[in-house]
Amino acid sequence: EIVLTQSPGTLSLSPGERATLSCRASQSVSSSYLAWYQQKPGQAPRLLIYGASSRATGIPDRFSGSGSGTDFSLTISRLEPEDFAVYHCLQYGSSPRTFGQGTKVEIK
Amino acid sequence: EVQLVESGGGLAQPGGSLRLSCAASGFTFSNYAMNWVRQAPGKGLEWVSYISSSSTNIYYTDSVKGRFTISRDNAKNSLYLQMNSLRDEDTAVYYCARDPYSSGLYAFNMWGQGTMVTVSS
Numbered sequence: 001e002i003v004l005t006q007s008p009g010t011l012s013l014s015p016g017e018r019a020t021l022s023c024r025a026s027q028s029v030s031s032s033y034l035a036w037y038q039q040k041p042g043q044a045p046r047l048l049i050y051g052a053s054s055r056a057t058g059i060p061d062r063f064s065g066s067g068s069g070t071d072f073s074l075t076i077s078r079l080e081p082e083d084f085a086v087y088h089c090l091q092y093g094s095s096p097r098t099f100g101q102g103t104k105v106e107i108k
Numbered sequence: 109e110v111q112l113v114e115s116g117g118g119l120a121q122p123g124g125s126l127r128l129s130c131a132a133s134g135f136t137f138s139n140y141a142m143n144w145v146r147q148a149p150g151k152g153l154e155w156v157s158y159i160s161s162s163s164t165n166i167y168y169t170d171s172v173k174g175r176f177t178i179s180r181d182n183a184k185n186s187l188y189l190q191m192n193s194l195r196d197e198d199t200a201v202y203y204c205a206r207d208p209y210s211s212g213l214y215a216f217n218m219w220g221q222g223t224m225v226t227v228s229s
Contacts, residue, residue: 035215037153044203044219045153056217088153092213096169101152 002027002091006100012108019076021103023089028069030093036065036074037088039102045088049074079105110134110218112204117223120194124227130187130204130220138162138182141207143216144189146200146225156202157189161210171197194227201225 003026013019023034032052037045047056049065052072062077076083084107089100116128128144144156157178158167166178177190187204201224205216 033213033215044221045216046219047215047217050215050217090153090215092215095167095213097155097213099153099155 001096002029002094002098004089004091004098004100006087006089006103008103009101010104010106012106013079014108015079015081017079019074019079019083019105021074021087021105023067023072023074023100025070025072025091029072029091032068032072033091033093034065034067034072035090035092036063037090038083038085039088040085048087076105112206112218112220114202114204114220114223117202117225119226119228120191121229122195122227124194125190125192126194126225128189128191128202128204128223128225132185132187132206137180137185139210141209141211142180142187143205143207144178144187145203145205145216145219146198147203147222148197148200151200154200158207159187165211191225194225196227199225199227 005024007022034052036049038048039045048059048063053065064075086102086104088102113131120126141160143158146156147153159178175193179188201222203222204220206218207214208217
């Protein structure tokens, strides 16, 4: 099973700043089958990015994903108030599909 | 409206059973593979089980094999998870999550709001 490690655990930033989140895999993720989700308290996760860099429907272009192999990142170019949340990465290149432990982006 | 609505969560004793349901609406349920994903309090997400659109392929995470059973009724647009021999570590919010296609490995692209399962004596 592929283990995903997200860093940092918590990111403290101000609105308007740039956020860069990391997701590192214990082995190569097949065909860059890596996704990112946003989750707010009491809500279900929302798909942001799939295929490492493709934005899901309706996702603002301030969200971007990159990476391949074992190292992936999610960048939020300018944080809006609604972007403060927990972000999860998911690999779906091999079974079982596995998630990282999450990165919390909090208001500084 | 396109949505998934879970029900059936609650309090169960260790060794007990619960049956979760997920009602789908607003899309052709029979065209999509479905999953259960859980999240223990304060923890990350964990995929639990998968069923393809026609129920041909079914998979479980190792920790629930032999205890949980996933099923679906396409005529009723519903997904189920029968949970037996429950353990403390099964305590979590359980989400039903849709795949974008009928079978295979993909990013979950639609989620319900979740139902809480608490296993405690």
